[in-house]
Amino acid sequence: MSEAREKAIGRTVKKLSVVVVAMFAFVFVVMVPLYDVLCDALGLNGKTSNERYRAVAGEVLTEREVTIQFIAQNNDGMTWGFRPADNVLRVNPGAVNETVFLASNPQPRAMIAQAIPSISPSRAAEYFHKTECFCFNQQPLDGGSSTEMPLQFIVDQGLPADIRTITLSYTLFDVTPDEVSDDQHLAAR
Amino acid sequence: MGDHHHGPAKGITRWLTTTNHKDIGTMYLWFSFAMFLLGGAFAMVIRAELFQPGLQLIEPAFFNQMTTMHGLIMVFGAIMPAFVGLANWMIPLMIGAPDMALPRMNNWSFWILPFAFAILASSFFMEGGAPNFGWTFYAPLSTTYAPPSVTFFIFGVHILGLSSIMGAINIAATVMNMRAPGMTYMKMPLFVWTWFITAYLLIAVMPVLAGAVTMMLMDIHFGTSFFSAAGGGDPVLFQHIFWFFGHPEVYIIILPGFGVVSQVIPTFSRKRLFGYDSMVYATASIAFLSFIVWAHHMYTVGMPVAGELFFMYATMLIAVPTGVKVFNWISTMWRGAMTFETPMLFAIGFVVLFTMGGFTGLMLAIAPADFQYHDSYFVVAHFHYTMVAGAIFSMTCAVYYWLPKWCGRMYNETLGKTQFWVSFVGFNLTFFPQHFVGLAGMPRRIPDYALQFADFNLMSSVGAFIYGASQLLFLYNVVATIVAGEPVEKEQVWEGAEGLEWTVASPAPYHTFTTPPDVK
Numbered sequence: 001m002s003e004a005r006e007k008a009i010g011r012t013v014k015k016l017s018v019v020v021v022a023m024f025a026f027v028f029v030v031m032v033p034l035y036d037v038l039c040d041a042l043g044l045n046g047k048t049s050n051e052r053y054r055a056v057a058g059e060v061l062t063e064r065e066v067t068i069q070f071i072a073q074n075n076d077g078m079t080w081g082f083r084p085a086d087n088v089l090r091v092n093p094g095a096v097n098e099t100v101f102l103a104s105n106p107q108p109r110a111m112i113a114q115a116i117p118s119i120s121p122s123r124a125a126e127y128f129h130k131t132e133c134f135c136f137n138q139q140p141l142d143g144g145s146s147t148e149m150p151l152q153f154i155v156d157q158g159l160p161a162d163i164r165t166i167t168l169s170y171t172l173f174d175v176t177p178d179e180v181s182d183d184q185h186l187a188a189r
Numbered sequence: 190m191g192d193h194h195h196g197p198a199k200g201i202t203r204w205l206t207t208t209n210h211k212d213i214g215t216m217y218l219w220f221s222f223a224m225f226l227l228g229g230a231f232a233m234v235i236r237a238e239l240f241q242p243g244l245q246l247i248e249p250a251f252f253n254q255m256t257t258m259h260g261l262i263m264v265f266g267a268i269m270p271a272f273v274g275l276a277n278w279m280i281p282l283m284i285g286a287p288d289m290a291l292p293r294m295n296n297w298s299f300w301i302l303p304f305a306f307a308i309l310a311s312s313f314f315m316e317g318g319a320p321n322f323g324w325t326f327y328a329p330l331s332t333t334y335a336p337p338s339v340t341f342f343i344f345g346v347h348i349l350g351l352s353s354i355m356g357a358i359n360i361a362a363t364v365m366n367m368r369a370p371g372m373t374y375m376k377m378p379l380f381v382w383t384w385f386i387t388a389y390l391l392i393a394v395m396p397v398l399a400g401a402v403t404m405m406l407m408d409i410h411f412g413t414s415f416f417s418a419a420g421g422g423d424p425v426l427f428q429h430i431f432w433f434f435g436h437p438e439v440y441i442i443i444l445p446g447f448g449v450v451s452q453v454i455p456t457f458s459r460k461r462l463f464g465y466d467s468m469v470y471a472t473a474s475i476a477f478l479s480f481i482v483w484a485h486h487m488y489t490v491g492m493p494v495a496g497e498l499f500f501m502y503a504t505m506l507i508a509v510p511t512g513v514k515v516f517n518w519i520s521t522m523w524r525g526a527m528t529f530e531t532p533m534l535f536a537i538g539f540v541v542l543f544t545m546g547g548f549t550g551l552m553l554a555i556a557p558a559d560f561q562y563h564d565s566y567f568v569v570a571h572f573h574y575t576m577v578a579g580a581i582f583s584m585t586c587a588v589y590y591w592l593p594k595w596c597g598r599m600y601n602e603t604l605g606k607t608q609f610w611v612s613f614v615g616f617n618l619t620f621f622p623q624h625f626v627g628l629a630g631m632p633r634r635i636p637d638y639a640l641q642f643a644d645f646n647l648m649s650s651v652g653a654f655i656y657g658a659s660q661l662l663f664l665y666n667v668v669a670t671i672v673a674g675e676p677v678e679k680e681q682v683w684e685g686a687e688g689l690e691w692t693v694a695s696p697a698p699y700h701t702f703t704t705p706p707d708v709k
Binding site: 005008009012013016017019020021023024026027028031032035039042073075116118122171173 | 290291361362365366392395397399400401404415429493
């Protein structure tokens, strides 16, 4: 094969290899963030805002009631007790509501947890405003102790009329940064 | 490159160390045929279980492994390597090149394949069994609820993806740099064109597949939550990434088949291909459109109406270039001096049946209607009309068409035609009734079904056994040809054939076009 042709082949291979690497990176650095941005913009997958909602004085629609269901669950390997104090609340759009979730750490050592929220139906996510939520921060807890974690929310007056029930789900993750917990993670798999 | 005057090495080392495009092509073809029989055996198990309602032969858990492995093996083990093998054999011969551009990488990209599938198939013997989440491996079935063997599946997909990417780079580099003087892009045979475009599709989307399985690996073992809603991820994201790969993938499977048929129909119509330029542009349009229609596989996940409409119209747009191709094939046959040798039968069978698969595809593209068809046997019927009658028929067509050139012997025409008709009848008997049971509501991937579907399923199963047997006839015919076929004297095996591959001796010598031919 002539040297010129070998060089040309080398150039082609280099270019195509760049495309391969770029497409692999594309999945991680473009597709995933883009999906999140689109879901945020379109309110698609039930992710609630991680920003505290600045309460604005508004009219409370006393004639309309919405059922709010609360679900609490542990992620794989998480050993805490975790449940809502109220399983169901009936609320008026526009009103400020408060409830608590109960968490207890049965382990003999201090741990830190992070709750990740999700809303169903996903269309309701943009109408569910949290003015105070334990999920905004990590929750440290000493071994053997328990706590009440507050949640304060307002259901927007603009909630579509066909949505009568909203389910708010929290999953609790172990985010304790020491190696003991890593061992536990592995043991739990 | 000093071995131009030598033949192949002797013994097993010839096959292990070969960099010859014909040797590697042959290995790809045999390997893919072995995988085809394996995937076919799984299909026979599936049809045997579905022969009657109720559970007879296998456990539901094993049934799930069968449907999953049937899909994976057929797509990644049978169809894709078969067309890569065909490309290895034919592209250098068609563009007047002495070999592929990267012969050593070519050897490697073949030889990692058997390892990928050994890893994949070994999962049957592992605790929890083989992958059971469907060939589309949707999360969380393939992450949270997957059997432990999913990790082996992921590594298998990584390896076969690597093999595909290397094969595609090799083909693209060959087409771009190895053409004989005078062989301009718009003089290339259509098989070369379709493969050139396929290579670009592969290079663009196989890394996306690798990314998807890498995310699965991280979710399973490293505590990330790409696809887990509990950790702030989203299983629907998996479907988007998968089908962003998956829709171009179905064109990766079918475009080389378009190329084969575009070679064969002119030969046996004794006319030039009608609308060569439009064929090239139609192929390129299909490839482009394949990147913007992926979500038509997921109409029911809960998309905004605007999204459903966009993907619906974009999908229907694909019917335009595909229609151009079908009309061109028919126009090529129009008033041609047609004869109906086995390759031509398979080519015409391809055009008829693939068009039917295309029409059911249009039905599925209608977003509101898809809510009924989704995940039913109608979908199974649709994609088998495109993948079996599309890819497998065109592949069989290609083998009959070029086999005399490969081995210098003519196959048995009667046996070939018999195989075509047995395949044709068996195929339609298998998959045509599936349209009906699908529309009536029979879901796919379930080992049992309601009593009212019993008759059609019995027909499907009988058809599948006939179709399966026809492949053994194919194997016999090919082996008998290689061992004891009538020797072919002429270089031009088919009187109406055009192209550089018909200017070399039959069988094609081990080294061809060491001096480039003159292309007018």
